[in-house]
Amino acid sequence: MPRINVIIPAYNEEKSIQKVIRDIPATGIDDIIVVDNNSADNTFAAAAAAGATVLKEPRQGYGQACLTGIAYALNKPASHQPDVIVFLDGDYSDHPEELPQLVKPILENKADLVIGSRALGNRQQGAMTPQQIFGNWLATTLLKYLYGAHFTDLGPFRAIRTDKLVQLGMADRNYGWTVEMQVKAAKQKLRCVEVPVTYRKRIGFSKISGTVKGTFMAGYKIILTIFRYL
Template sequence: MTVDVILPCLNEEAALGWVLGRMPDGYRPIVVDNGSTDRSARIAREFGAEVVHEPVRGFGAACHAGLLAATAELVCFMDADASLDPGQLPRVTAAVLDGHGDLVLGRRIPAAAGSWPWHARLGNTVLAATLRRRTGAPLHDLGPMRAARRAALLDLGLTDRRFGYPLEMVLRAAAAGRRIAEVQVDYLPRAGVSKVTGTLRGTLQAVSDMRRVMTELQQPRPASRASGR
């Protein structure tokens, strides 16, 4: 079957060739250009990827634009910075196809020294522990490589368009009773500077966005008319 792979992209010309060149057969890349000023879009087209332009800045905006553009039943998300190997996408999709989980995340395992800064890893560990307590899902990483069925993701009604998008996906999936699982994937040194952990501003923005999503989703939703409550 064909699998659509959504790659949010902002100035990733140094990494895109490697990422797209390692895409497995049957996996169709959708590069969502979120306002790049380099040759990212051109490189993506040269490698045969579909390019979607999302003018609204934000990680979630790019991810959701890719989800709307996708047509395959099964979709994946992953970063376009060469920190994750597309050759390992079948590990993640297999867990969905064999019924192990409805939303499957790649648990990042550092494959080289310096691939995961200690402060980012610590923050991720704390966040994962919070998610385990809140959702009961056996998660150890809010990994950016993930897979699910497209229709199921659209049904979640995701609204965040910033760095809170990956977290909202997990929280809403858990609230909807979806099975959440993870499989191990290699975490490699990324190409260039991270938009999140590479700058203080990026880190603070990501923390703020995720805290906001956590707070918003703690509020009870209005009872539906069908429930009679």
């Protein structure tokens, strides 16, 4: 049975993190790794109480937290290293119970990378801001015309074969993380598929789309990343 690790970057998610961990199906999951990204609240204690492996990462940044989780998974003994890594947000906007359908194409050897697409799935009204929807459309359109990659979303809920993740050589430490993965996967011609996922309003306040600065910086970094790898 393939080993699956779930990595959850979390910044001030004490109100939601236990719900996320609780809803992850127990079957087939070897480790749930929560990376506390310098939270000012009780995210660490809440995640630990829910049974997750919790790491502290004081260097803030979404990509940085993901990189820390990956490093932990890869430093395990060979017999315990994951075959598949799933990335999942800690704000309860995704539906963790949909994880089996996300990893299914990889387990069936039909894909290397699976993106959970909010555009193809059922999205609660107001769960994404207009600027997020436009940004996703613009980014995926650029990916199509510049790289020949057919994506509908940059959704954070995603799964990838560990060996292919290592092959990508991920480097971005903040807003460009998701699109970097998709750009590099397209350039390296990984087998990429999307599956529809359900998306709801997050618990708490968004650190990116909830502020003008965060929205601008994320948009700028995403576009910059797309052109950087041409």
